[in-house]
Amino acid sequence: MVDSILSHALNTHPKEAILLLRGKKERDEILINEIVVPPLATHGAGFSAFPSYMLPIDLRVMGVSHSHPSGILKPSVHDLNHVYGRIMVIAAYPFQSYSDVAVFDKDGSRLRWQLISDGQPDSH
Numbered sequence: 001m002v003d004s005i006l007s008h009a010l011n012t013h014p015k016e017a018i019l020l021l022r023g024k025k026e027r028d029e030i031l032i033n034e035i036v037v038p039p040l041a042t043h044g045a046g047f048s049a050f051p052s053y054m055l056p057i058d059l060r061v062m063g064v065s066h067s068h069p070s071g072i073l074k075p076s077v078h079d080l081n082h083v084y085g086r087i088m089v090i091a092a093y094p095f096q097s098y099s100d101v102a103v104f105d106k107d108g109s110r111l112r113w114q115l116i117s118d119g120q121p122d123s124h
């Protein structure tokens with residue numbers, strides 16, 4: 001999962017990559033088990049967006065992951081004004097390790113995250 005986010009970000013670099021994160025909320029935890037390339041995503045240098053009104057209402061979407069080719073591992077003001085879902089995942093250049101990935105809530109506070117192995121391949 002995290003590997004997919006990193007490799008997608010790397011493949012899209014130097015443009016920004018954007019992915020939808022599907023999963024479920026359990027008590028105070030959010031479990032992400034699927035990542036989806038959003039329909040009609042547009043990529044530009046330093047900006048990525050998709051028209052959220054074009055998306056089907058999908059309650060499984062818990063948030064959005066996008067990349068920061070700048071290497072800055074925190075949300076921009078623009079990001080915080082355009083939060084979609086409950087969480088925001090940012091992958092920062094150079095997209096090499098898990099320390100290049102951070103998770104934030106809609107207020108921009110950094111959240112703890114961990115990989116959960118359930119015996120399934122984790123990279124789809």
Ligand SMILES: [Zn+2]
Nearest residue numbers: 066075076079
């Ligand atoms: Zn951003």
